[in-house]
Amino acid sequence: MPTPTTIPVLKDITTNKLxxxxxxxxxxVIQMNGTKTVLPTGATLxxxxxFVDGCNLNTVIISGGNEAAGHSAGSFHGINxxxxxxxxxxxKLTDDEALKAAKAxxxxxxxxxxxxxxxxxxxxxxxxxxxxxxxxxxxKLSKLAIKRY
Amino acid sequence: xxxxxxNFILVxxxxxxxxxxxxxxxxNGNYSSSGGSEQSTTLSLxxxxxxxxxxxxxxxxNYESREINKIKGVWxxxxxLVTIELNGVKISAKKIIIxxxxxxxxxNTKALQFTNAPVNSFLFNEILYLTPE
Numbered sequence: 001m002p003t004p005t006t007i008p009v010l011k012d013i014t015t016n017k018l019x020x021x022x023x024x025x026x027x028x029v030i031q032m033n034g035t036k037t038v039l040p041t042g043a044t045l046x047x048x049x050x051f052v053d054g055c056n057l058n059t060v061i062i063s064g065g066n067e068a069a070g071h072s073a074g075s076f077h078g079i080n081x082x083x084x085x086x087x088x089x090x091x092k093l094t095d096d097e098a099l100k101a102a103k104a105x106x107x108x109x110x111x112x113x114x115x116x117x118x119x120x121x122x123x124x125x126x127x128x129x130x131x132x133x134x135x136x137x138x139x140k141l142s143k144l145a146i147k148r149y
Numbered sequence: 150x151x152x153x154x155x156n157f158i159l160v161x162x163x164x165x166x167x168x169x170x171x172x173x174x175x176x177n178g179n180y181s182s183s184g185g186s187e188q189s190t191t192l193s194l195x196x197x198x199x200x201x202x203x204x205x206x207x208x209x210x211n212y213e214s215r216e217i218n219k220i221k222g223v224w225x226x227x228x229x230l231v232t233i234e235l236n237g238v239k240i241s242a243k244k245i246i247i248x249x250x251x252x253x254x255x256x257n258t259k260a261l262q263f264t265n266a267p268v269n270s271f272l273f274n275e276i277l278y279l280t281p282e
Contacts, residue, residue: 063185070271086185120184124209132208
């Protein structure tokens with residue numbers, strides 16, 4: 001029987017309604033990139049908070065969560081099992097740091113999408129394999145999968 | 150004579166705000182989503198009132214095989230409100246100045262915020278930013 005997840009309580013610290021922001025119990029800030037991005041719930045929220053707390057940053061910009069629409073058919077976002085973390089222009093993280101924090105937080109698969117010269121770059125992390133992410137994208141590997149466009 | 154002049158001024162005072170409100174206060178150009186996810190939206194508003202909307206989504210790590218949706222139509226504008234029609238549904242966006250933001254954009258950046266798109270629409274709660282020419 002799985003252990004029930006303790007859901008962390010976030011404090012709403014939004015100053016501009018276009019960009020909701022929340023403080024984790026450990027004092028780190030989850031900064032949403034806009035009103036379209038929806039906070040996940042349950043185990044994925046818990047994993048996201050652990051990821052943010054596990055990063056060596058005070059604020060982490062989140063650019064994807066539990067959006068009901070807009071993602072590809074079969075997306076793990078639509079089933080509340082994925083997050084997107086805004087890329088290196090926004091979050092000063094290395095791939096190794098992101099991999100370590102995501103793995104420790106409970107995400108199992110991920111990829112960094114590197115769109116050179118744009119602001120589309122992001123880390124995608126999800127719980128479970130599927131929707132295009134398999135063994136090559138497992139966070140058990142020593143290096144994070146990176147896709148350059 | 151005085152009465153006629155007075156009535157003329159009264160009429161002017163009455164209709165001026167109506168005219169001002171019905172004028173379009175939205176800049177033509179390209180508006181794009183901020184990125185950082187497996188989806189991307191761009192809305193082009195032309196000065197002849199045609200719009201072109203391109204929406205893409207993809208599986209993580211598989212942008213090459215993205216699904217691309219292209220929609221054309223006519224946009225309407227009243228004051229700060231833009232209205233487009235998608236699949237028979239009128240969807241509105243209001244012009245905003247974004248203010249202090251975490252995206253590194255100027256506080257005076259203009260954007261369109263979609264306020265009444267259906268929950269199952271890719272435009273639900275979307276913010277599209279005016280991109281420089």
